[in-house]
Amino acid sequence: xxxxxGDEIAETLGLLLRRSTREQLHAQLTEGLGEAVDQLTYPVLxxxxxxxxxxxxxxxxxxxxxxTTVTRRADRLQQAGLLHRTPDPxxxxxxxxxxxAAGEETVRATRRRLAARIETSLSAWPxxxxxxxxxxxxxxxxxxxxADAPSH
Amino acid sequence: xxxxxGDEIAETLGLLLRRSTREQLHAQLTEGLGEAVDQLTYPVLxxxxxxxxxxxxxxxxxxxxxxTTVTRRADRLQQAGLLHRTPDPxxxxxxxxxxxAAGEETVRATRRRLAARIETSLSAWPxxxxxxxxxxxxxxxxxxxxADAPSH
DNA sequence: GCGAAAGCGTGCCTCGCGCACGCTAATCTG
DNA sequence: CAGATTAGCGTGCGCGAGGCACGCTTTCGC
Numbered sequence: 632x633x634x635x636x637g638d639e640i641a642e643t644l645g646l647l648l649r650r651s652t653r654e655q656l657h658a659q660l661t662e663g664l665g666e667a668v669d670q671l672t673y674p675v676l677x678x679x680x681x682x683x684x685x686x687x688x689x690x691x692x693x694x695x696x697x698x699t700t701v702t703r704r705a706d707r708l709q710q711a712g713l714l715h716r717t718p719d720p721x722x723x724x725x726x727x728x729x730x731x732a733a734g735e736e737t738v739r740a741t742r743r744r745l746a747a748r749i750e751t752s753l754s755a756w757p758x759x760x761x762x763x764x765x766x767x768x769x770x771x772x773x774x775x776x777x778a779d780a781p782s783h
Numbered sequence: 784x785x786x787x788x789g790d791e792i793a794e795t796l797g798l799l800l801r802r803s804t805r806e807q808l809h810a811q812l813t814e815g816l817g818e819a820v821d822q823l824t825y826p827v828l829x830x831x832x833x834x835x836x837x838x839x840x841x842x843x844x845x846x847x848x849x850x851t852t853v854t855r856r857a858d859r860l861q862q863a864g865l866l867h868r869t870p871d872p873x874x875x876x877x878x879x880x881x882x883x884a885a886g887e888e889t890v891r892a893t894r895r896r897l898a899a900r901i902e903t904s905l906s907a908w909p910x911x912x913x914x915x916x917x918x919x920x921x922x923x924x925x926x927x928x929x930a931d932a933p934s935h
Numbered sequence: 936g937c938g939a940a941a942g943c944g945t946g947c948c949t950c951g952c953g954c955a956c957g958c959t960a961a962t963c964t965g
Numbered sequence: 966c967a968g969a970t971t972a973g974c975g976t977g978c979g980c981g982a983g984g985c986a987c988g989c990t991t992t993c994g995c
Binding site for chain 4: 848875
Binding site: 698 | 973
């Protein structure tokens with residue numbers, strides 16, 4: 632293994648993290664999508680899009696938040712019409728959270744904006760490089776040091 | 784340009800972001816380095832390592848925090864002996880923040896742990912892939928959609 | 936020189952978060 | 966089948982972090 636590759640990637644990842652968590656970026660990606668969508672509520676929206684209809688507790692486990700925090704954020708999204716609650720038909724205690732059509736469209740629009748932005752930047756790259764990067768990044772995330780099940 | 788590359792990278796980046804901001808990861812990387820180093824104070828420590836000795840206002844601009852927030856976090860780090868304040872010899876109003884030897888060692892130790900973790904994961908990769916990934920990731924961060932000066 | 940501006944630290948207010956509580960419903964047990 | 970335990974939900978409450986405004990000192994422009 633080449634010494635220094637880990638250092639280089641660590642430094643670059645740090646830079647990426649700093650850049651991508653900028654408030655300005657989030658504001659651009661969600662501009663015009665309503666007051667309710669911000670850095671706090673979007674993870675709930677996005678997580679729910681990923682998991683599909685589920686309980687607040689499950690969603691909290693998925694995105695690493697306390698159950699009550701999810702409830703409060705979901706309140707805001709529900710009020711904005713992006714999310715709705717339905718009693719779980721299989722369990723009368725449980726309440727299922729699910730996106731409304733407007734909520735799904737919000738998530739789609741945001742992801743579309745991000746993808747377009749990435750695609751624009753990559754248009755200057757040789758196509759082979761873009762494909763390689765996509766493939767290697769995917770592998771890094773799936774199997775790499777941040778994978779769900781630590782390999783060691 | 785291949786359609787879908789932007790989508791794929793966007794999704795993978797989202798996954799990476801979720802994984803890498805997990806509290807558990809940060810706890811592992813800073814374990815045993817003292818109570819004062821946490822998710823709040825580390826950006827100050829790390830930012831100061833990058834910029835070198837500078838004022839609280841400058842550091843705030845660098846890492847995207849309010850001046851007063853930097854001051855408060857710096858207080859904790861100073862109390863732990865990781866950072867010290869010196870009056871700016873060139874400007875009697877200003878106070879320069881700088882890492883102590885212990886502070887620099889803390890940053891080094893953390894980065895070393897992250898680099899080692901990455902290197903371990905990459906040891907299973909063909910060396911050419913690892914080098915390609917490092918290079919492409921660097922280019923993506925430097926010139927990509929999150930670069931400092933937007934290209935469009 | 937003198938007013939405007941910059942830099943710093945601190946008091947106050949606001950807001951988000953997690954814990955604890957009370958409630959309802961499902962599940963377990965004898 | 967009835968009582969007890971557990972799981973799920975929403976909400977009141979205390980705590981901690983962040984931003985604004987203020988007062989102070991020093992520097993800069995005219």
